Amino acid sequence: MEVPSSFLVLSLLLSCFATTAYGVTFSSLQKTLVVTASPTQGEVLKSGDKQITVTWGFNRTFPSGTDSAYKTVKVKLCYAPISQKDRSWRKTVDEMKKDKTCQHKIVAKPYSASNNSVTWTIERDIPSGTYFVRVYAFNAQDEEVGFGQTTSHQKDTNLFVIQAITGRHMSLDITSICFSAFSIVALAGFFYMEKSKGKASQQN
Ligand SMILES: *[C@@H]1O[C@H](CO)[C@@H](O)[C@H](O)[C@H]1NC(C)=O
Ligand SMILES: *[C@@H]1O[C@H](CO)[C@@H](O)[C@H](O)[C@H]1NC(C)=O
Numbered sequence: 001m002e003v004p005s006s007f008l009v010l011s012l013l014l015s016c017f018a019t020t021a022y023g024v025t026f027s028s029l030q031k032t033l034v035v036t037a038s039p040t041q042g043e044v045l046k047s048g049d050k051q052i053t054v055t056w057g058f059n060r061t062f063p064s065g066t067d068s069a070y071k072t073v074k075v076k077l078c079y080a081p082i083s084q085k086d087r088s089w090r091k092t093v094d095e096m097k098k099d100k101t102c103q104h105k106i107v108a109k110p111y112s113a114s115n116n117s118v119t120w121t122i123e124r125d126i127p128s129g130t131y132f133v134r135v136y137a138f139n140a141q142d143e144e145v146g147f148g149q150t151t152s153h154q155k156d157t158n159l160f161v162i163q164a165i166t167g168r169h170m171s172l173d174i175t176s177i178c179f180s181a182f183s184i185v186a187l188a189g190f191f192y193m194e195k196s197k198g199k200a201s202q203q204n
Pocket of ligand 2: 114115
């Protein structure tokens with residue numbers, strides 16, 4: 001009598017520990033969403049200017065009800081393997097909480113099986129790189145329960161390139177324009193002062 005109950009408590013504790021320690025893994029998710037995005041394979045888009053349209057919906061090949069726990073979706077911009085190489089801060093990790101593949105949120109919305117679309121202007125702070133789009137479905141506990149993506153499982157098709165026009169360049173340009181304007185004015189002022197000094201000394 002004593003042994004089974006303590007065994008039960010122990011295994012309960014262990015399973016609690018296991019769930020809190022590991023959480024949701026990407027490999028456990030079913031690819032139940034069909035996702036398409038407007039960029040064509042290899043297209044180069046400039047940030048702060050170009051738009052991306054993403055559409056998604058439930059893949060009806062799966063039995064109806066598969067998505068019954070789906071409550072919200074997050075549409076994300078994700079790094080292709082080529083833009084993750086030698087960058088540990090973009091690393092793909094199977095455990096969702098540690099995964100760094102999809103760092104840029106495009107939009108979060110309530111889940112709907114069809115008629116989903118968003119048009120998004122590529123934000124200026126998106127770094128240059130090669131990307132794809134992934135959509136995650138979440139349940140009421142805010143855990144990932146399904147996904148879909150614009151690329152293949154190997155993440156080697158339908159990739160597009162974002163070229164960042166950094167704000168830094170713009171402000172540098174503005175700074176140098178201001179400096180040039182300032183130096184012209186200063187120079188003109190200096191010459192004017194010299195000239196009037198000269199005139200003043202001639203009059204004496
Ligand atoms: C829908 O899911 C099935 C089964 O996984 C898959 O074979 C099919 O390619 C998917 N359809 C689309 C449009 O992705
Ligand atoms: C999707 O949108 C179209 C046009 O707005 C509408 O006619 C159609 O009924 C919608 N379908 C669903 C499943 O909501």
